[in-house]
Amino acid sequence: MPGLAAGVKEGQFPLEEAIKDISWKELGDRQLCGSCVGRLAGHLGHGMSNKERGAILRPALELQEPERCWLCDGLVTEVDKFVALVLKSLEGWEWRSFLIGSRIAPDVAAREEELWTAVGSAHAEPLKTEINREVGKRIESLAGRPAEFEHPDVVALIDTAFDVVQLQVTSLFIYGRYRKLVRGIPQTKWPCRRCQGKGCEHCGGKGKMYESSVEEVIAKVVMEQSGGTGHALHGLGREDIDARMLGRGRPFIVEILNPRRRSIDLVKVEIAVNSSSTVEVSDLRFTNRKEVVALKDRTCDKTYRILIRLSSPIDEEKVKRGIASLLASPVAQRTPIRVSHRRADKVRERWIKGIEMTMLEGPLLELVIRAEAGSYVKELVHGDQGRTEPSLAGVLGIPCDVLELDVLEVHDGE
Numbered sequence: 001m002p003g004l005a006a007g008v009k010e011g012q013f014p015l016e017e018a019i020k021d022i023s024w025k026e027l028g029d030r031q032l033c034g035s036c037v038g039r040l041a042g043h044l045g046h047g048m049s050n051k052e053r054g055a056i057l058r059p060a061l062e063l064q065e066p067e068r069c070w071l072c073d074g075l076v077t078e079v080d081k082f083v084a085l086v087l088k089s090l091e092g093w094e095w096r097s098f099l100i101g102s103r104i105a106p107d108v109a110a111r112e113e114e115l116w117t118a119v120g121s122a123h124a125e126p127l128k129t130e131i132n133r134e135v136g137k138r139i140e141s142l143a144g145r146p147a148e149f150e151h152p153d154v155v156a157l158i159d160t161a162f163d164v165v166q167l168q169v170t171s172l173f174i175y176g177r178y179r180k181l182v183r184g185i186p187q188t189k190w191p192c193r194r195c196q197g198k199g200c201e202h203c204g205g206k207g208k209m210y211e212s213s214v215e216e217v218i219a220k221v222v223m224e225q226s227g228g229t230g231h232a233l234h235g236l237g238r239e240d241i242d243a244r245m246l247g248r249g250r251p252f253i254v255e256i257l258n259p260r261r262r263s264i265d266l267v268k269v270e271i272a273v274n275s276s277s278t279v280e281v282s283d284l285r286f287t288n289r290k291e292v293v294a295l296k297d298r299t300c301d302k303t304y305r306i307l308i309r310l311s312s313p314i315d316e317e318k319v320k321r322g323i324a325s326l327l328a329s330p331v332a333q334r335t336p337i338r339v340s341h342r343r344a345d346k347v348r349e350r351w352i353k354g355i356e357m358t359m360l361e362g363p364l365l366e367l368v369i370r371a372e373a374g375s376y377v378k379e380l381v382h383g384d385q386g387r388t389e390p391s392l393a394g395v396l397g398i399p400c401d402v403l404e405l406d407v408l409e410v411h412d413g414e
């Protein structure tokens with residue numbers, strides 16, 4: 001085999017296959033650098049660089065070494081420059097894994113396409129892949145941190161036409177369970193619909209409809225540590241604003257956008273959040289976007305505590321019989337009036353799986369209800385003007401008012 005480059009092991013590269021399968025004569029007068037020659041056979045021969053492939057192919061095909069490469073015009077020699085640009089863009093960000101992407105200059109990409117059409121692309125590797133890999137390998141060894149395809153902390157996009165790097169910083173995701181100890185705050189930040197957050201008369205200049213939210217209490221602490229630019233809270237469902245979330249709490253994932261720092265002290269986060277009088281968190285751990293999707297897709301039973309005012313005293317045995325009838329068949333619930341402005345109007349059937357009752361002075365009634373995912377329990381009590389059937393008010397024959405609602409358990413199986 002002629003002209004092996006130093007360090008290339010003979011026999012590693014299937015030269016005959018590379019000569020036979022690629023229409024080299026169609027190269028015409030397009031003169032290519034070593035890497036661009038080798039890349040046409042980039043999927044042949046393992047563990048070698050395209051430059052090394054080119055060094056085997058060029059003498060075998062009697063190709064000249066050009067002054068200028070028709071295809072890349074020197075782009076493959078600019079890896080060091082791209083590495084420096086990427087490292088510069090990463091300054092000031094904490095990252096433990098990365099991924100390199102690139103946008104190849106359009107004129108170069110067009111020539112690559114033309115070349116593939118002419119000589120065939122069965123074994124060819126795209127230039128983009130080579131740039132990504134070569135820059136990635138250099139960053140790995142310089143920074144001592146791995147390239148990561150699934151969930152990189154940062155993605156550096158190299159634009160080879162303008163020599164700029166665009167950095168995409170992956171959000172920081174923290175999973176946990178929250179307890180909402182007070183009524184009257186929503187799960188997520190609720191911007192004012194009239195002013196979209198700018199502040200107006202409607203919202204008293206605050207830009208939002210509620211002073212605080214579960215999201216804001218938790219995110220404030222994480223934002224301080226991470227230096228992020230924004231946040232979101234993804235919950236496994238949500239409770240009403242006027243309901244507390246008690247028991248073991250509700251699973252959530254807080255997302256911090258563009259975090260400068262990622263090594264957050266979760267113990268400190270827990271202590272700081274739990275020193276608030278409104279929200280408590282537990283079970284904190286780091287996670288990723290994939291689990292957000294899984295969390296949003298999950299549904300599970302919930303157990304509620306409901307305090308009800310009965311409009312008139314009623315015999316306990318009659319209440320017991322009424323409750324038994326609520327458990328006997330699924331409850332048909334037409335989309336409640338209170339949410340009908342944002343949800344499609346339809347009737348759905350849900351099972352009520354268990355009810356424990358306690359009669360109190362007043363006359364008040366306390367129920368602990370386990371209900372299938374998606375049940376509207378307030379409507380189960382008052383009947384929603386006949387839109388929920390059967391309902392407690394319906395089976396008792398008297399109006400029933402919900403005074404208090406707490407979620408005692410989200411049965412997520414953990």
Ligand SMILES: [Zn+2]
Nearest residue numbers: 033036069072
């Ligand atoms: Zn080239």
Ligand SMILES: [Zn+2]
Nearest residue numbers: 192195200203
């Ligand atoms: Zn407003």
